[in-house]
Amino acid sequence: xxxxxxxxxxxxxxxxxxxxxxxxxxxxxxxxxxxxxxxxxxxxxxxxxxxxxxxxxxxxxxxxxxxxxxxxxxxxxxxxxxxxxxxxxxxxxxxxxxxxxxxxxxxxxxxxxxxxxxxxxxxxxxxxxxxxxxxxxxxxxxxxxxxxxxxxxxxxxxxxxxxxxxxxxxxxxxxxxxxxxxxxxxxxxxxxxxxxxxxxxxxx
Amino acid sequence: xxxxxxxxxxxxxxxxxxxxxxxxxxxxxxxxxxxxxxxxxxxxxxxxxxxxxxxxxxxxxxxxxxxxxxxxxxxxxxxxxxxxxxxxxxxxxxxxxxxxxxxxxxxxxxxxxxxxxxxxxxxxxxxxxxxxxxxxxxxxxxxxxxxxxxxxxxxxxxxxxxxxxxxxxxxxxxxxxxxxxxxxxxxxxxxxxxxxxxxxxxxx
Amino acid sequence: xxxxxxxxxxxxxxxxxxxxxxxxxxxxxxxxxxxxxxxxxxxxxxxxxxxxxxxxxxxxxxxxxxxxxxxxxxxxxxxxxxxxxxxxxxxxxxxxxxxxxxxxxxxxxxxxxxxxxxxxxxxxxxxxxxxxxxxxxxxxxxxxxxxxxxxxxxxxxxxxxxxxxxxxxxxxxxxxxxxxxxxxxxxxxxxxxxxxxxxxxxxx
Amino acid sequence: xxxxxxxxxxxxxxxxxxxxxxxxxxxxxxxxxxxxxxxxxxxxxxxxxxxxxxxxxxxxxxxxxxxxxxxxxxxxxxxxxxxxxxxxxxxxxxxxxxxxxxxxxxxxxxxxxxxxxxxxxxxxxxxxxxxxxxxxxxxxxxxxxxxxxxxxxxxxxxxxxxxxxxxxxxxxxxxxxxxxxxxxxxxxxxxxxxxxxxxxxxxx
DNA sequence: AATGAATGAGTGTTCATTCAT
DNA sequence: TATGAATGAACACTCATTCAT
Numbered sequence: 001x002x003x004x005x006x007x008x009x010x011x012x013x014x015x016x017x018x019x020x021x022x023x024x025x026x027x028x029x030x031x032x033x034x035x036x037x038x039x040x041x042x043x044x045x046x047x048x049x050x051x052x053x054x055x056x057x058x059x060x061x062x063x064x065x066x067x068x069x070x071x072x073x074x075x076x077x078x079x080x081x082x083x084x085x086x087x088x089x090x091x092x093x094x095x096x097x098x099x100x101x102x103x104x105x106x107x108x109x110x111x112x113x114x115x116x117x118x119x120x121x122x123x124x125x126x127x128x129x130x131x132x133x134x135x136x137x138x139x140x141x142x143x144x145x146x147x148x149x150x151x152x153x154x155x156x157x158x159x160x161x162x163x164x165x166x167x168x169x170x171x172x173x174x175x176x177x178x179x180x181x182x183x184x185x186x187x188x189x190x191x192x193x194x195x196x197x198x199x200x201x202x203x204x
Numbered sequence: 205x206x207x208x209x210x211x212x213x214x215x216x217x218x219x220x221x222x223x224x225x226x227x228x229x230x231x232x233x234x235x236x237x238x239x240x241x242x243x244x245x246x247x248x249x250x251x252x253x254x255x256x257x258x259x260x261x262x263x264x265x266x267x268x269x270x271x272x273x274x275x276x277x278x279x280x281x282x283x284x285x286x287x288x289x290x291x292x293x294x295x296x297x298x299x300x301x302x303x304x305x306x307x308x309x310x311x312x313x314x315x316x317x318x319x320x321x322x323x324x325x326x327x328x329x330x331x332x333x334x335x336x337x338x339x340x341x342x343x344x345x346x347x348x349x350x351x352x353x354x355x356x357x358x359x360x361x362x363x364x365x366x367x368x369x370x371x372x373x374x375x376x377x378x379x380x381x382x383x384x385x386x387x388x389x390x391x392x393x394x395x396x397x398x399x400x401x402x403x404x405x406x407x408x
Numbered sequence: 409x410x411x412x413x414x415x416x417x418x419x420x421x422x423x424x425x426x427x428x429x430x431x432x433x434x435x436x437x438x439x440x441x442x443x444x445x446x447x448x449x450x451x452x453x454x455x456x457x458x459x460x461x462x463x464x465x466x467x468x469x470x471x472x473x474x475x476x477x478x479x480x481x482x483x484x485x486x487x488x489x490x491x492x493x494x495x496x497x498x499x500x501x502x503x504x505x506x507x508x509x510x511x512x513x514x515x516x517x518x519x520x521x522x523x524x525x526x527x528x529x530x531x532x533x534x535x536x537x538x539x540x541x542x543x544x545x546x547x548x549x550x551x552x553x554x555x556x557x558x559x560x561x562x563x564x565x566x567x568x569x570x571x572x573x574x575x576x577x578x579x580x581x582x583x584x585x586x587x588x589x590x591x592x593x594x595x596x597x598x599x600x601x602x603x604x605x606x607x608x609x610x611x612x
Numbered sequence: 613x614x615x616x617x618x619x620x621x622x623x624x625x626x627x628x629x630x631x632x633x634x635x636x637x638x639x640x641x642x643x644x645x646x647x648x649x650x651x652x653x654x655x656x657x658x659x660x661x662x663x664x665x666x667x668x669x670x671x672x673x674x675x676x677x678x679x680x681x682x683x684x685x686x687x688x689x690x691x692x693x694x695x696x697x698x699x700x701x702x703x704x705x706x707x708x709x710x711x712x713x714x715x716x717x718x719x720x721x722x723x724x725x726x727x728x729x730x731x732x733x734x735x736x737x738x739x740x741x742x743x744x745x746x747x748x749x750x751x752x753x754x755x756x757x758x759x760x761x762x763x764x765x766x767x768x769x770x771x772x773x774x775x776x777x778x779x780x781x782x783x784x785x786x787x788x789x790x791x792x793x794x795x796x797x798x799x800x801x802x803x804x805x806x807x808x809x810x811x812x813x814x815x816x
Numbered sequence: 817a818a819t820g821a822a823t824g825a826g827t828g829t830t831c832a833t834t835c836a837t
Numbered sequence: 838t839a840t841g842a843a844t845g846a847a848c849a850c851t852c853a854t855t856c857a858t
Binding site (some may be wrong): 818820828830833836 | 840845846849852855856
């Protein structure tokens with residue numbers, strides 16, 4: 001019986017969970033929530049349908065878990081990158097770059113991420129509030145940075161909230177276009193252009 | 205039999221078509237594509253289900269027709285406003301303002317518009333190409349204006365394509381947030397901020 | 409357009425409804441509620457599964473409709489027979505005879521009827537109250553007759569309620585046994601014996 | 613290794629078996645056969661689902677074992693009481709009283725007992741024959757007593773078989789009603805009434 | 817013996833689409 | 838043209854049973 005770490009059971013269980021989540025991401029990205037079937041997710045994950053329901057109580061739950069999992073990962077990576085960036089400009093660039101990178105690596109996830117943003121306007125599930133927060137959390141990090149920048153006089157007195165959302169929107173649009181067009185190149189130029197536009201827009 | 209204009213038949217037919225499309229817009233906005241039912245659309249339009257299929261061959265077609273119809277209207281209104289604006293700055297502002305206005309008036313439609321943008325990344329329907337063009341047509345108008353502005357030296361030498369998409373993205377994000385938050389105010393301030401940011405970003 | 413009676417549509421609709429109900433009775437009798445499938449009911453009725461749901465909103469509803477339909481018919485026939493019987497003894501005999509006859513003719517229905525009596529003790533559906541009343545209505549008719557008989561001095565002063573239930577139980581048991589054993593004969597002897605026992609039990 | 617009595621293994625095995633059976637009785641009574649799950653039975657018994665299948669090969673088997681177990685117990689107790697009763701009247705009363713008592717104590721079991729009686733008419737499982745015998749064994753005891761009573765001239769010349777079933781039916785109905793109504797009182801009056809009715813019905 | 821993770825067949829219900837009237 | 842009854846494929850979710858540990 002292991003004292004530190006996890007039992008064999010727990011490891012296996014987490015592994016299954018990940019496998020299902022990864023399969024779900026693929027399938028949801030390919031088909032969208034409604035057209036995706038639990039059967040296909042199960043098959044993609046290499047397990048039987050019943051097994052999926054051992055780990056997740058409903059199709060919707062799987063979807064949200066996949067979504068949240070991806071957002072958390074993005075959030076964490078963004079946090080790390082921001083911490084390493086010395087100046088405000090560098091931080092903004094890091095924010096944009098991290099996202100471009102992350103979604104280049106996780107195209108499936110972007111489709112889900114972006115798609116769900118569209119559904120947030122639909123008939124309010126109980127979840128849209130949480131989801132809304134999950135999404136806006138990202139913008140709020142940016143907002144804090146900008147507020148700090150304004151206070152320090154690094155940038156002109158733009159309203160931090162709207163500006164943060166603006167950067168957020170620009171980034172999202174950029175990524176969407178990259179994915180739609182087949183994202184040639186490392187995206188350096190794309191990011192460069194975006195940074196140029198934004199910085200000109202907010203500098204002293 | 206009328207020689208000019210439409211026969212009684214044609215008028216009636218167009219009328220039915222519009223009614224169904226209007227009903228579809230409401231229902232799709234409320235429920236999303238998957239959760240909307242043809243039955244509900246028919247009922248909302250005040251016709252029988254079979255009648256809907258006399259005018260549209262499938263649910264998806266109704267959806268796309270509603271989408272296209274809305275986009276055309278937006279496009280037309282934008283064109284009119286742009287024509288009246290004297291300067292590049294005025295034109296950009298007109299572009300943004302028209303869209304904010306239009307979607308304020310047609311919230312139902314924005315939900316569909318935005319939602320479908322999310323689905324454009326999904327498994328490529330035959331339609332996504334057309335749809336893609338429908339969407340990007342708007343940005344190309346802007347692109348032309350910006351190219352002209354650069355040529356005339358009204359703005360600095362930004363790449364017109366990416367800049368157009370940037371303005372497009374900013375506008376879309378702004379509208380989405382307005383709708384999500386219940387869009388207080390005429391949106392003057394919102395537009396003002398956006399214009400300020402953009403113009404600073406691109407001016408000489 | 410018919411002035412009296414029903415339109416062709418209504419006739420057709422009622423016909424379908426009866427067909428489904430009849431099929432349901434057969435299938436429920438053969439399989440029991442849980443093991444019966446809507447598919448089989450539909451197939452037995454000669455319609456598609458979806459059609460069944462045009463007439464009944466759920467499997468349970470079909471079941472209850474079949475049950476109620478049968479009980480109503482029994483109730484009505486019993487009422488007619490009772491009205492024709494001159495004396496109390498004749499009325500009790502009529503009660504028993506009618507039931508024996510009815511269930512001889514509608515064996516399928518008895519199985520449902522009897523089965524559901526068993527389930528009445530289970531976790532209370534919202535329906536068990538109604539169902540309970542539906543069942544006990546029959547006994548209450550008998551109770552009224554007995555009370556009248558006691559008042560007139562036709563029988564000794566037995567408590568009408570319990571006595572009514574007793575006759576009810578005896579009848580039910582008799583029918584069950586007849587069905588289980590393959591019900592030889594018209595049941596005259598069976599009824600005769602039961603009447604003899606009961607009448608001796610309650611006569612002055 | 614013990615020569616007389618049971619090995620530790622056997623004792624443990626029987627204990628597990630009883631525990632499962634008791635749990636099954638509760639669950640089947642609460643949910644009915646179809647709605648009960650092996651999972652819930654296992655959980656109620658405090659064992660894992662797999663364990664249940666070490667002792668019983670199928671859900672249906674558990675059900676029948678629980679049923680049989682209850683019937684045997686009732687049968688045994690009835691036998692004891694009958695042996696102590698001196699006269700035929702006393703024996704009949706003992707028969708009825710014992711059953712009322714037993715089911716008052718084992719309400720869960722009555723629900724199963726009664727329910728299954730309803731299902732005995734369904735598509736003949738291989739088991740319905742056994743089950744039928746299990747049920748009718750009780751009536752046959754009564755039949756023998758009545759035959760003896762007739763022979764001795766204690767009662768009039770009623771046919772023992774049908775009369776036995778009649779008493780059986782009356783008793784079952786009485787118990788069902790007691791359980792349905794919440795069984796107020798020790799049931800003395802109920803039994804008294806039933807005995808009065810029956811005895812008047814069969815006395816010389 | 818005991819476990820509980822894994823399986824996959826089974827089913828009520830929905831709904832886009834068709835078609836006879 | 839308009840209707841709405843009929844269709845049947847599709848799908849989420851359940852659960853009895855098995856089996857590796």
